[in-house]
Amino acid sequence: MTCIDLQGRAREALDIATALGLAASTPERQPVHLPFTLAPWQPGDLAFATEISGLAPAFGRLYAAVSADRDFLLRELRPAAEVDGFVAGMLGCLPEVPREKPRLLLLRNDFMVVEGRPRQVEINLMAAALGPASEKVNRLHRYLYRECGGEIRILPTSPGSAQAAVLTEAWRLYGDESARVLFLQPADETNLFEQLDLAVRLAVDHGVPVARCTLEELGEEGRLAGDELWFRGRPVAVGYFRTGYAPSHYSRQAAWEARRLLEHSRAVSIPSVADQLANMKLVQHRLGRPEVLRRFLSGEEASRVEASFAVMAHPWEEVKWRGRTARALDLALECPECWVLKPQREGGRNNLYGEEMVAALRGLSRERSTAFILMEYLRPPTFRSVRLVAGGVREEECVAEYGSFGAVLFGAGEGTPRFNQELGYLVRTKHHRAREGGVVSGYSAVDSLADRRGPLEKGTGSLV
Ligand code: ADP
Ligand code: MG
Numbered sequence: 415m416t417c418i419d420l421q422g423r424a425r426e427a428l429d430i431a432t433a434l435g436l437a438a439s440t441p442e443r444q445p446v447h448l449p450f451t452l453a454p455w456q457p458g459d460l461a462f463a464t465e466i467s468g469l470a471p472a473f474g475r476l477y478a479a480v481s482a483d484r485d486f487l488l489r490e491l492r493p494a495a496e497v498d499g500f501v502a503g504m505l506g507c508l509p510e511v512p513r514e515k516p517r518l519l520l521l522r523n524d525f526m527v528v529e530g531r532p533r534q535v536e537i538n539l540m541a542a543a544l545g546p547a548s549e550k551v552n553r554l555h556r557y558l559y560r561e562c563g564g565e566i567r568i569l570p571t572s573p574g575s576a577q578a579a580v581l582t583e584a585w586r587l588y589g590d591e592s593a594r595v596l597f598l599q600p601a602d603e604t605n606l607f608e609q610l611d612l613a614v615r616l617a618v619d620h621g622v623p624v625a626r627c628t629l630e631e632l633g634e635e636g637r638l639a640g641d642e643l644w645f646r647g648r649p650v651a652v653g654y655f656r657t658g659y660a661p662s663h664y665s666r667q668a669a670w671e672a673r674r675l676l677e678h679s680r681a682v683s684i685p686s687v688a689d690q691l692a693n694m695k696l697v698q699h700r701l702g703r704p705e706v707l708r709r710f711l712s713g714e715e716a717s718r719v720e721a722s723f724a725v726m727a728h729p730w731e732e733v734k735w736r737g738r739t740a741r742a743l744d745l746a747l748e749c750p751e752c753w754v755l756k757p758q759r760e761g762g763r764n765n766l767y768g769e770e771m772v773a774a775l776r777g778l779s780r781e782r783s784t785a786f787i788l789m790e791y792l793r794p795p796t797f798r799s800v801r802l803v804a805g806g807v808r809e810e811e812c813v814a815e816y817g818s819f820g821a822v823l824f825g826a827g828e829g830t831p832r833f834n835q836e837l838g839y840l841v842r843t844k845h846h847r848a849r850e851g852g853v854v855s856g857y858s859a860v861d862s863l864a865d866r867r868g869p870l871e872k873g874t875g876s877l878v
Contacts, residue, residue: 455841547574
């Protein structure tokens, strides 16, 4: 599988991880290394990665269009808002008339590869993390395997630097050199270092003024002067959210006020409230309907995107699955291992599986079920992987999840994006029976993608 002695190199790999800053923080502000693999993922056939790269512009266009369709968002999300206070709160922040200003969608589209084809797990337009971490594990692997070139080729990726470059472009479109990019973070952030890494890249590599604060601080200290948002002595050009995706992030009214200030100013909000609503799993489910998807994308593009969707339904909805049409709830009760129940939440550890899912489904009223999605459980092929987790070596059967970073950038009032591209990839590898996918939470390890067949073949070049 590999040309190096993995066990013998674990200590060295840990040192390299430290050198590169592949780290998260404990709640007590102690650095700990992120879980990472010692050997890159070598799935053999990399056609899926080319396919995902090819889908990136279509997904970019799709989500830009959905987020611009206020009526669609209101119509689709109102039923869930009746029973889910967080959805209602976000919907209540959606401006009646969107302000004309630059827009940047910064996203990560997550897939699992089943029978060689990519299947979408979910898309993240809010606080899409691990760009810098993916870049670092990639460098770590390329260093460890530097003399294995004839045997494997690790596909380079640098989503951290690509994200910093595109954030700089959004800042430039604001048009005021003194205005800052504001990193919005929770006070107890554990994935702090990669956000600092991005901030350093912006400030030092691109000369962009940056500052960091919590949502509450912006809500309390931010002031609108006309359409400019002022905070701590300077205008805000960009509010970049690394918080604000969970109800617990809005325990104080000041956090909602921060959202309102950004929406009502000409500062670029990444994401805007509309982007965040478009990103909801409830919308992902609706886009699974061909007639809904085709309102936003043209025929051929829609078909390619559609082919990547897994089966999704509200629990009380009828759905076609493995040749049968039945209520999703009944299908899931018959085969709990074949489904996952998702509430309208982000940030990991909210989904329900197996017995927990069954118990939740049994207690779920038809009315409340509009805020939940049942999704077919994806089973990618397993492979042997060696991970370093909390300093210990683990060799186990694993599965991989492949994330495709992307960005869509519009100038103020423009309908055609200036930029709509993939920014690189993320591989997360986890125990094949682990259900969640978080890296900082310890479920998955960051990984890279390698080709066993030597030099890159034509067609995969867009990943480099
Ligand atoms: P969140 O937005 O909270 O990250 P996700 O829907 O992405 O929620 O689910 C978290 C993780 O759970 C994913 O990264 C993936 O590892 C796993 N997961 C989610 N949906 C599925 C699915 N349909 N099949 C298999 N695993 C899934
Ligand atoms: Mg998510």
